[in-house]
Amino acid sequence: xxxxxxxxxxxxxxxxxxxxxxxxxxxxxxxxxxxxxxxxxxxxxxxxxxxxxxxxxxxxxxxxxxxxxxxxxxxxxxxxxxxxxxxxxxxxxxxxxxxxxx
Amino acid sequence: xxxxxxxxxxxxxxxxxxxxxxxxxxxxxxxxxxxxxxxxxxxxxxxxxxxxxxxxxxxxxxxxxxxxxxxxxxxxxxxxxxxxxxxxxxxxxxxxxxxxxxxxxxxxxxxxxxxxxxxxxxxxxxxxxxxxxxxxxxxxxxxxxxxxxxxxxxxxxxxxx
Numbered sequence: 001x002x003x004x005x006x007x008x009x010x011x012x013x014x015x016x017x018x019x020x021x022x023x024x025x026x027x028x029x030x031x032x033x034x035x036x037x038x039x040x041x042x043x044x045x046x047x048x049x050x051x052x053x054x055x056x057x058x059x060x061x062x063x064x065x066x067x068x069x070x071x072x073x074x075x076x077x078x079x080x081x082x083x084x085x086x087x088x089x090x091x092x093x094x095x096x097x098x099x100x101x102x
Numbered sequence: 103x104x105x106x107x108x109x110x111x112x113x114x115x116x117x118x119x120x121x122x123x124x125x126x127x128x129x130x131x132x133x134x135x136x137x138x139x140x141x142x143x144x145x146x147x148x149x150x151x152x153x154x155x156x157x158x159x160x161x162x163x164x165x166x167x168x169x170x171x172x173x174x175x176x177x178x179x180x181x182x183x184x185x186x187x188x189x190x191x192x193x194x195x196x197x198x199x200x201x202x203x204x205x206x207x208x209x210x211x212x213x214x215x216x217x218x219x220x221x222x223x224x225x226x227x228x229x230x231x232x233x234x235x236x237x238x239x240x241x242x243x244x245x246x247x248x249x250x251x252x253x254x255x256x257x258x259x260x261x262x263x
Binding site: 072 | 106107117126168207241
């Protein structure tokens with residue numbers, strides 16, 4: 001069926017690097033989340049590619065469904081923290097988190 | 103170049119566009135395009151359930167969450183970012199792409215030779231409800247934790263004196 005395992009993983013590497021670059025370079029919290037999403041998307045593609053290669057697609061699908069559910073929770077919690085932080089500090093700069101006191 | 107590889111290329115280009123877009127709304131929409139491409143790849147791998155989840159949740163719900171977050175923050179409140187780093191991204195991606203072509207692809211080909219077939223093909227229902235039943239508990243508790251976090255961050259307003 002699909003025998004381009006190494007090509008798939010080549011593109012997965014590139015997608016992962018794009019997300020990593022976004023997280024490294026950007027100072028906006030929202031962009032950091034977008035980078036995280038891109039990285040998690042590349043991991044998802046890696047899981048399904050390996051699942052197809054080893055013939056255990058059902059297991060890969062179950063893992064992906066788990067991953068998507070957890071991703072939604074992470075994004076919802078993170079974005080609500082972002083909006084709350086914006087209301088307090090009036091900025092989405094990641095270094096504004098430095099001002100928080102316990 | 104096959105349909106499969108073209109889909110991967112689409113996802114990679116959309117990911118770069120999502121990172122490079124100056125406008126945060128455009129960035130969120132490009133992220134939705136990444137999700138749509140990933141879901142098409144999942145369909146191509148004959149994993150329809152995961153693809154439907156990806157399309158409905160990641161391309162739908164997460165995009166809505168991102169767009170609502172963008173609408174809640176003002177544009178000028180964004181951090182003063184150094185755009186030069188973003189403009190340098192195609193160059194860096196090109197270097198990484200060339201390096202990965204020469205160094206990572208032989209490694210992946212070696213990995214492919216290590217792949218072994220799974221024990222036996224089972225249905226998705228068997229995996230979810232029997233083999234990985236413990237995961238469901240984790241998912242439900244994660245959802246409950248998410249609801250609790252959002253609820254505690256945005257409490258109901260009380261009457262002020």
